[in-house]
Amino acid sequence: MNIIPYTDKHHKFREKTRAFIEKEIIPHVDQWEKNKIVPKSAWQKMGREGLLCTTIPKKYGGPGYDLLYAVIVAEELARSNHYGLHAVLHSDVAAPYIYTYGSEYLRNKYLPGCCSGDIVSAIAMTEPNAGSDLASIETMATEDGDEIVLNGSKIFISNGINCGVAVVAAKNPSDKSPYESTSLYVVESDLPGFIRGKKLEKMGFHSQDTVELFFSNCRIPKTNILGKKGMGFKMLMEKLQFERLLCSVQTIATAEFSLAQLLKHQKTTSVSGQPVPRTQSSQFALVEMATEIKLGKTMLETLIVDHMAGKNILKETSMAKYWNSELARRVAEGCIELHGMEGALESFPVVRAYRDVRILSIAGGTTEIMKGIIAKEMGI
Ligand SMILES: Cc1cc2nc3c(=O)[nH]c(=O)nc-3n(C[C@H](O)[C@H](O)[C@H](O)COP(=O)(O)OP(=O)(O)OC[C@H]3O[C@@H](n4cnc5c(N)ncnc54)[C@H](O)[C@@H]3O)c2cc1C
Incomplete structure (x- = not known):
């Protein structure tokens, strides 16, 4: 039984996305990973193909599709x-902040470029002393006439x-709690005072340009606020719910990829002229992995349907x-492990997947924070 009601249009879109990725992305990935960055031209190609910002309405340059198109791209x-x-962060997290909470002026100014890939977007919440606890952010947004000064x-x-704009969380000087004094601002990356720090050398996500950012008297127009002043935390x-669901979509896809790679290797490899021996223990290990993936995917797909129906699934998403x-x-x-010694070689694609998925239980909210939310929702 299919849990997600994909239509023929969704299936066609998936075929088109897969064909594009096979032709324009996969052949370059090894080089991008070595270079530790993806060139801007790849973003623009994706944009021209209509694969960025799939939920942004036509009026602002997007195709205006439903959320399932974002799931397919992820x-x-x-x-x-x-x-x-x-692209998931750009299309389905950062740009939607501008669409949902931005003024008509901000939408018209930035969204067409986000959809075409000419503007890459970022979301800047985390600080050296504020990761899980975003209430501790210290970046200040001070009013000065018609401008906001960020530090x-x-x-x-x-x-x-790569970003051309960043959605930046900052505090407004106020006696109120951080939950009522945080705002979100759209900040163009070429402004004076927007300073990129060093690119971080991570254990995985090698081609992702993850950096430090500094704001030193960076002046933006007051009109670049998203929503109302002090409502940043609520936004x-x-x-976060859809961001975390998409994170889960990616992890399941990577798990499926990993298992498929191992099975492919085992089908095409021989040991002393014989197929790779299938012991009961290796059989059981494969069965356990396939079962876990099926369970995780079933839960995830149910949640995607619930999210689209507008249900409160904070606990289940966590x-x-x-x-x-x-x-x-x-x-x-x-x-x-099942691959044996060659499983430790970079040529086995799961080695990269292994490094990358290690990060996914930290980025977007750690496992411990997720468990804390679940405990609270369970009232325990
Ligand atoms: C590759 C990568 C990309 C990222 N991209 C972005 C991005 O684009 N934008 C952005 O704003 N951020 C980004 N982040 C930051 C990410 O969201 C944070 O790393 C994450 O929220 C955790 O914060 P932290 O690293 O400061 O850990 P900390 O909050 O310092 O936590 C350290 C440890 O303590 C545990 N812990 C903390 N608080 C509690 C608690 N209350 N109860 C129990 N345990 C607790 C955590 O689970 C963790 O194990 C990215 C991170 C990575 C690794």
Whole structure:
């Protein structure tokens, strides 16, 4: 039984996305991983193909599709076995902030470029002293006439080198709690005072441009605020649900990719002229991995349907985020183990997947934070 009601149009879109990724992305991934960045031209090609910002309405340059198109792009990109071209963050997290909370002026100014890939977007929340606890952010947004002056620093910002705009969380000087004094601003990356720090050398996500950002008297027009002043926290919380579901979509796709790679290797490899011996223990290990993936995917697909129906699934989304990212890690590790010594070589694609999925239980909200949300929702 299909849980997600994909239509023929969705299936056609998936075929088109897969064909594009096979032709324009996969052949370049190894080089991008070595270069530690994805060129801007790849973003523009994706944009021209209509694969960016799939939910943004036609009026602002997007195709105006339903959320399932975003799910398809996230899945297909994860199957390309790299997390460098972070289109999910751009298309389905950062740009939608501008669409949902931005003024008509901001939407018209930035969204067409986001859809075409000429403007890459980032979201800058995390700071050296504020990761899980975003209430501790220290970046300040001070009013000065018609302008806002930003001062502070951010860290671990994906798309930080390529970005043309960043949605930046900053505090307004106020006696109120951080939950009522945080706002979101759209900041163009070529403004004076928008400073890119060093690109972070990570264990995985090698081609993703993750950087430090500094704001030093960076002046933006007051009109670049998203939503109302002081409502930043509420906006961040509202958007996190879909971001975490998409994170889960990627982890399941990577787990499926890993298992498929191992099975492919076993079918095409022989040991002393014989097929790879299938012991009961290796059979059982493969069965356990396939079962875990099926369970994780079933939960995830149900949640996607619930999310589209507008249900409150905070608890379940948190469960899926932590469970599926850890599941993908177990699967990648199991695939390397069953592969034997050659499973440790860079030529085995699961090695990269293993490094990448390790990060997915941290980025977008750690496993511990997810468990804390679940406990709260369970009232325990
Ligand atoms: C590759 C990558 C890309 C990223 N991209 C972005 C981005 O584009 N934009 C952005 O803003 N951020 C980004 N981040 C930051 C990411 O969201 C944070 O790393 C994450 O929220 C965790 O924060 P932290 O790293 O500061 O960990 P900390 O909050 O310092 O946590 C450290 C440890 O303590 C645990 N912990 C913390 N608080 C609690 C608690 N209350 N209860 C129990 N355990 C707790 C955590 O689970 C963790 O194990 C990215 C991170 C990575 C790794």
